[in-house]
Amino acid sequence: MRFSAPLKSNSKKIMLLGSGELGREVAIEAQRLGLEVIAVDRYQNAPAHHVAHRSYVVNMQDKDALLEIIECEKPDFILPEIEAISIDALFAAEDKGYNVIPNASAVSKTMNRKNIRTFAAEVLGLKTGPYEFVTTKEGLRESAIRMGFPCVIKPVMSSSGHGQSVAKSIDDIDASWEMAKEARGDASELIVEAFIDFDYEITMLTARNGKETVFCEPIGHEQRDGDYVFSWQPMQMSEIAKQRSQEMAKTITDGLGGRGIFGVELFVKGDEVYFSEVSPRPHDTGMVTLITQSQSEFALHLRAVLGLPLGFTFYGEGASAAFKSEVHSYAPVVDVDETLFSDNSFVRIFGKPEAHKGRRLAVALVFDKVEKALEKARDLITKVKDTK
Numbered sequence: 518m519r520f521s522a523p524l525k526s527n528s529k530k531i532m533l534l535g536s537g538e539l540g541r542e543v544a545i546e547a548q549r550l551g552l553e554v555i556a557v558d559r560y561q562n563a564p565a566h567h568v569a570h571r572s573y574v575v576n577m578q579d580k581d582a583l584l585e586i587i588e589c590e591k592p593d594f595i596l597p598e599i600e601a602i603s604i605d606a607l608f609a610a611e612d613k614g615y616n617v618i619p620n621a622s623a624v625s626k627t628m629n630r631k632n633i634r635t636f637a638a639e640v641l642g643l644k645t646g647p648y649e650f651v652t653t654k655e656g657l658r659e660s661a662i663r664m665g666f667p668c669v670i671k672p673v674m675s676s677s678g679h680g681q682s683v684a685k686s687i688d689d690i691d692a693s694w695e696m697a698k699e700a701r702g703d704a705s706e707l708i709v710e711a712f713i714d715f716d717y718e719i720t721m722l723t724a725r726n727g728k729e730t731v732f733c734e735p736i737g738h739e740q741r742d743g744d745y746v747f748s749w750q751p752m753q754m755s756e757i758a759k760q761r762s763q764e765m766a767k768t769i770t771d772g773l774g775g776r777g778i779f780g781v782e783l784f785v786k787g788d789e790v791y792f793s794e795v796s797p798r799p800h801d802t803g804m805v806t807l808i809t810q811s812q813s814e815f816a817l818h819l820r821a822v823l824g825l826p827l828g829f830t831f832y833g834e835g836a837s838a839a840f841k842s843e844v845h846s847y848a849p850v851v852d853v854d855e856t857l858f859s860d861n862s863f864v865r866i867f868g869k870p871e872a873h874k875g876r877r878l879a880v881a882l883v884f885d886k887v888e889k890a891l892e893k894a895r896d897l898i899t900k901v902k903d904t905k
Contacts, residue, residue, distance in 0.1 A: 518825065523553035523570055530555060531822070532592035534577065535599030536565030538867040538877070539799045542807070542815035543596065544568045550819070555590050557583070558599075562870040565598075580606040587615060594618055594822055596777075598798055600628040600674070618822050619725070619775020623797050626773065630673040630708045633795060641772050643765055643792040646784075647711040654694045660709040661690055669710040671743070672697050681743030683712070713791055715784035719752045720802045721766040722814050724778045726821040730770065732763050733814065734831055737887075738802040744877075747894060748802040749836040749887045750809050757788040769795050778803075778818040801877075805837040807865065808882040836890035838898035840864075840879040842872040846903070851878055854900035861885055862897060872903060 521527045529552050533540045536558035544554045544565045556569035559577045566572035571590075575582045577599065583606035587595065595610060595617045607621040617624065626632045631650055637643040649660045650673065661668050661684055670693045672680040682693040697707055718740075722733035737752030738745050754762075766781040769792065773779070780800025782793040803814035812820070812829035820827055842849065849872035857864045861884040869878055881897045883890040 518823065520551050522551055528553040530590060530592040531594045531596055531819075532587065532590060533557060533565055533569070534583070534595060534597045534602055536563035536569070536572070537598065538564050538865075538869075538880075539801065539804075539815070540565040540596075540598040541568055541867070542804075542813065543598070543799065543818060546813075546816045546819045550823075555586075555592060557586060560870070564867045564869060567868055577602045579603060580609065584609055588613075596798070596818075596822065597624050600796075602628070604628065619773060619777045619779075619797050623773035623775050627795055627797050628674060630671060630794070631706065634708065636772065637769055637792045637795075641768055643768060644790065645792050646713040649709050650706055651709060652706050654690070657694055657707060657709065658687070658690050661687070664709050664711040667712045669712060670697060671708050671710070673706045673708055679743070713784050713786065715786045715791065717752065717754075718782065718784050718793065719754070719762065720748070720800050721762050721781040721783060722778055722800065722803050722806070722817075723763075723766040723770050723781055724817045724821045724827050725770055725776055726824050726827055727776050728824070729827060730767055731817075731827040731829075732766065733803070733806060733810065733817075735759060735762060736800075736802050736805060742875075744875075745801045746839050746841075747836065747891065748805045749834070749891050749894075750805045751834065751887070753887070754785060755788055758785050758790060761788070761790040765790055765792055773797060776821045776824065778814055778821055780814075801839075802837075804839075804865075804880050805835055805882065808837075808863075808884045809833060809835040833884060834887045834890060835882065835884045836887065836894040837883075838881045838894035839877050840881065840898055840901045840903075842874060842876045842878050842903050844872060844903055845874060846872045849878060850904045852902040852904060853879070854897075856900060857881055857897050862893065864897075864901065878903065 532555040536556040541564035554569040556565040557573045580603040611621045667685045680697045682696045720736040734751035738748040780796040784791040806813040
């Protein structure tokens with residue numbers, strides 16, 4: 518494959534639609550290969566803006582505004598990095614001959630829980646828990662009774678767990694209905710899922726380059742309010758469960774098609790595996806690969822996009838812990854204890870221009886046997902503070 522230099526007439530360009538902390542790591546990997554990076558987001562000075570050659574601020578759900586930037590820059594590859602985005606713009610760009618990663622159809626299916634759940638369960642035949650879709654509070658109440666308590670309630674379109682809740686009894690329905698309105702997306706329809714009595718959940722990072730499919734070691738993770746707070750790799754699981762997880766991940770990614778890395782979320786009960794969700798981009802729980810692998814999920818994503826070989830070395834076990842802000846600030850300061858920087862740990866600061874309660878601002882990474890790594894990560898993250 519031929520590589521060029523950025524800012525030249527023959528430069529190879531990637532455009533990030535969404536420029537958060539995950540997009541920033543992709544941009545850094547692109548810079549290492551001499552690619553020209555254009556970062557687009559809804560707010561000024563997003564993390565990937567700091568390391569891109571050019572940046573734009575635009576309403577990410579404005580079809581015409583996005584297409585104007587795409588036509589202006591003429592990127593070789595368009596990488597959607599968020600879910601709250603105009604899917605019409607992606608289809609229109611694809612119709613004009615632009616290469617959307619993995620493809621506009623896959624992005625459309627995965628950004629909507631109704632689309633991806635029906636595609637996985639009813640088209641591909643993957644095992645899932647029982648589910649229903651509702652549009653009214655009364656419909657939610659009736660569906661929850663049918664699903665049984667506890668049940669999981671999510672907007673069909675949202676990101677980073679926003680609007681998601683667990684109703685433990687009929688008394689929680691009103692609160693779940695209100696919480697769903699906080700979604701970053703469309704909360705006009707909800708999915709109600711019967712609670713699967715699973716042992717644990719994993720992310721199976723799955724990379725496709727058009728020639729081969731490779732899997733990272735399974736990643737275990739802990740969520741709070743639908744958002745990741747801790748992850749570790751590898752998740753200890755039976756060989757049968759691991760094999761079934763890889764088979765399920767391949768089935769869903771083959772069905773979606775295209776190139777790039779996919780974060781396939783699965784529930785595991787003994788040797789049984791259930792499909793949950795899939796993201797056609799690097800996954801937040803996969804930040805642990807920054808310390809456990811020779812090629813992180815971000816490097817693998819870019820390799821897959823470019824059609825390059827996907828080989829990598831798994832260095833060893835590790836864990837990550839997300840730091841979330843406790844304050845509202847237009848000039849956030851993250852105070853990091855020096856003990857986070859050691860022979861087997863470090864921290865990544867995302868450089869977000871504003872903080873608000875619950876916003877992810879940094880991640881701590883530890884390289885050690887999983888139990889020790891996770892214990893240390895839990896301790897270290899308490900030594901990160903933010904101030905106004």
